[in-house]
Amino acid sequence: MATRQTASLARLMRAPAIILLLIWMVVPLGMTLYYSFLNYNLLNPAVTSWAGWFNYQYFYTDPAFLDSLWNTLVLVVGVLLITVCGGIAIAILIDKPIFGQGLVRILVISPFFVMPPVAALIWKNMIMHPSYGVFADIAKFFGTSPVDWFAQYPLFSIIIIVAWQWLPFATLILLTSLQSLDGEQMEAAEMDGAPAYSRFIHLVLPHMARAITVVILIQTIFLLSIYAEILVTTNGGPGTASTNLTYLIYRAARLNFDIGGAAAGGVIAVVLANIVAIFLMRAVGKNLD
Amino acid sequence: MGRITLEGVTKRFGDVEVIPPLNLDIEDGEFVVFVGPSGCGKSTLLRLIAGLEDVSAGRILIDGTDATEASPAKRGLAMVFQSYALYPHMSVRKNIAFPLKMAGMDKAEQDRRIAAAANALNLTDYLDRRPGQLSGGQRQRVAIGRAIVREPSAFLFDEPLSNLDAALRVGMRLEISELHTRLRTTMIYVTHDQVEAMTLADKIVVLHAGRIEQVGSPLDLYMRPRNVFVAGFIGSPKMNLFTGEAAAEYGARTIGVRPEHIAISTEGGTWKGRVGVSEHLGSDSFFYVEDTGLAETVTVRADGEIGLHHGDEVWLTPSEDKVHKFDDGGDLIE
Amino acid sequence: MARAVTRNTRIGWTIVAWAVALVIFFPILYTIITSFKSEQEAIAGFDLIPSLTLESYQTVQTQNNYFRPFMNSVILAVGSTLLALIVAIPAAWAMAFSPTRHTKNILMWMLSTKMMPAVAVLVPIYLIFLRFGLMDTRIGLTVLLMLINLPIVVWMLYTYFREIPGEILEAARMDGASLRDEILYILTPMAVPGIASTMLLNVILAWNEAFWTIQLTTTSAAPLSAFIASFSSPQGLFWAKLSAASTMAIAPILILGWFSQKQLVRGLTFGAVK
């Protein structure tokens, strides 16, 4: 393959993608970093000045920041728990010899294709609405008073919505992994008299370990940036009860016009995302060779 | 026409010199086989000739003209790959036609050549199938068909039979041999297989770590290995190689004796030992004799009817004029 | 024998699986059903049998000019995908068939750009869009979505191309094919399924993008994701109308998605799970 002719041609073909992504990465990130050291408010751009670490300090001492960090953590971990456990269970269920397997699969993965604002609105109005939602209808049927989900349990409600969207992703990937499990190995274990739960612990789980890791890491990347679901349902409230880091930064930038503060928040978000990214890259990188 | 000359051809991958400067002459119409242990650079050498890799130094001449910088397409060579490398999205007919289409040949001539090749290779019934619908042997034939239709000046084969089962391998070997007899086109053939090398080659090139150890006819290499490496590599089962006292008696560092050049007897001889494993093939029997004091197990080939068993005490005698003597550097002492 | 699955256990598992699947699918199903109800029926309480009126669909079109955000979504999704393919196909070819020492690092680096949280560059992108008059324009958003998804496109194509054995391309070269012939007659036909899968997944991702579309559009370039998000502001309780708009927004992509299950796994895990 590697003649000089093809090698120089290859360089030419690679260049556009690399240059574009380099610009896409360096320019905005550089700007974010720069703004994070400025006092810069779009409402009053004339008084822009050097701020040093002020924006970071301000962010760090703001109680809303710690709340948002905590909410981000709860959101990510909550959704991961539901989707990974649920995903394993449903994957195993679909993998059983059932009638209409293809159709079941299609139904289960469908929520993944619903765009976030639609998903959030469906749940907000059709399912969880305190007077017209299906949950309220169920509550009335049992004679209990309906719950106002987004007022009483805002973060939990958002976790439910997001988990519903990502459960298909986890299921699909875990199912793919499950289906690549060596049938002979399972049969051998069955012949050896290993009971079902022990086959699950010693054969199925280790086989799926890699897929589970990938699910956790990729979902984390996306879950750190949950935005539309919050915007459409609770607007981050009541108070900061359902504000995650992404939403906090969005508010600083777009509602308070605090460019410097939002940029500092952005830098923090990059640091957080990178911690996850490092692990993900290791997992994916191993697969390259 | 297909005379290929390598002059000081060298190949480096990064800092690793896979092929040190190498000279080789391949005459028109010759069947040349490259053999050598895995990783010795056989494929690399073939790909250098094909133009699929650039040489790091040196020149490649095809029919006297310098082809070192020519692209593979311009060299007029055809190659048959170990994996067949058929185009999976094309029918057998289209696969075979591809080189002709690339050469811009007119349709009637294309059809004529495809029909001839298909006929010669028993592919006529399969022309409209996709490669995925063929057996390994049939795929191999399509790959050969694709190579022969364009009437190249030389064929390059890289272990073409190694993906086939034993029986098919023998059949295809004969077909390739017939093909060479019929076409009289230069063929360069890489293999691991001793039998393929011995039966097909006009000339065998033994490679070791990118260096040519010896070039010669199969019998030449078998009977007159120029060094310890060739002696040990050519022949199956391997030549017995002894060092130490036994070799010193012959004034050599190492001596080699082929299994068929050692007489085995229960009465008396040079080396005394005990039969370990024995393999009875019917026509011949192989005995692996241990405890001879020669450090290595000695392989002996004997008549099929000889009745020796595990543990029997035997005497071994090498035929004096068939003992190969090698010096400290491993080279043959003439 | 343990292997033989009795009919009864099979029926048992089937019932459980279908129950779970229907629960998961229920919100979508209920939305579709509600979209065929009148507004009065929609808030009248739980009811799975609609009167099958198309009234809500008409209202969405006449009141909100639904067609415009729909076309914006199509243009954004398809446009950004095609742009990404134009840049990514040569790059993936080069990396798959003429790898260098750095290829692996380049790929990993590309992946890392995908991990940059969008909100981290919200400020600069917002300011750039304001400064250059790109706010609420399709062209600005198309290019942005292309950049966002470029790493996934390169990766997916790369994993597909890598499955094409290099020897086949070498065989073509030996057969006298020029580089153009090689790409035209051998590579492209063999890569078509991979390119198609990549397109499909990318269209889905771009269609459902909801951060940048909401940030950078108001009306004229707003795609469906931004359009639907605007329904969250209290403008009356229009359940049926909301359902109709939602159904139309998700239907095309839901159908595309059903066709792309396999590729989805591969694309979203960057080839780590196949």
Ligand SMILES: Nc1ncnc2c1ncn2[C@@H]1O[C@H](COP(=O)(O)OP(=O)(O)OP(=O)(O)O)[C@@H](O)[C@H]1O
């Ligand atoms: N593209 C490459 N980059 C770096 N090293 C390579 C490359 N191709 C081959 N090599 C090295 O060159 C040496 C010779 O390889 P080659 O494939 O020619 O061996 P071979 O004799 O054909 O072996 P085999 O019998 O196993 O096919 C090996 O050590 C191999 O690792």
Ligand SMILES: [Mg+2]
């Ligand atoms: Mg080889």
